[in-house]
Amino acid sequence: MRDADVRRAVRDCLSHQHRGDPSTRIVEEMGIWSGAVRVDIAVINGELNGFELKSDSDTLVRLPNQIEIYGKVFDRMTLVVGGKHYGKALSRIPDWWGCIVATMEGGRMSLDTRRKAKRNPSPDPNILVQLLWKDEALAVLDKYGFGDGWRNKRSAEIAERLVNKLPYRKLSASVRE
Numbered sequence: 001m002r003d004a005d006v007r008r009a010v011r012d013c014l015s016h017q018h019r020g021d022p023s024t025r026i027v028e029e030m031g032i033w034s035g036a037v038r039v040d041i042a043v044i045n046g047e048l049n050g051f052e053l054k055s056d057s058d059t060l061v062r063l064p065n066q067i068e069i070y071g072k073v074f075d076r077m078t079l080v081v082g083g084k085h086y087g088k089a090l091s092r093i094p095d096w097w098g099c100i101v102a103t104m105e106g107g108r109m110s111l112d113t114r115r116k117a118k119r120n121p122s123p124d125p126n127i128l129v130q131l132l133w134k135d136e137a138l139a140v141l142d143k144y145g146f147g148d149g150w151r152n153k154r155s156a157e158i159a160e161r162l163v164n165k166l167p168y169r170k171l172s173a174s175v176r177e
Contacts, residue, residue: 009109056082
């Protein structure tokens, strides 16, 4: 089982689930933390859902760091693993993460949901707001009437103002938009 096969199967499955939904965007290799980290697939709609893929040819070495970072941003996270990694990976991921096992059966990729993703209990608004470009952050400030006098401020100051002025629910919805 190759990485590309797992990616294609997950992408096709997600595309099928969300076909015809103009409010859903599926993004591969979505950069977070100013692009320093990339999640394999993100589904953006009423929530921000991440999918990290670990085929049998991958290792789980980066998983602890990914768990920490993705836990600050995504509303729900799902780890898609080859059967080789299932037991070890399931014991490492938080309870709110989902887990899907990818296997080859008769030349076809099969995706078996072993645990459904739950809502993230502690996203970090300071990290979430970093997904916005400066112009986007200013537009959100303007939308809620907090933008006057902020055009020439640094991005970090604008992000801090957003976090301080908007409840998490509104901030999260603005980032997804």
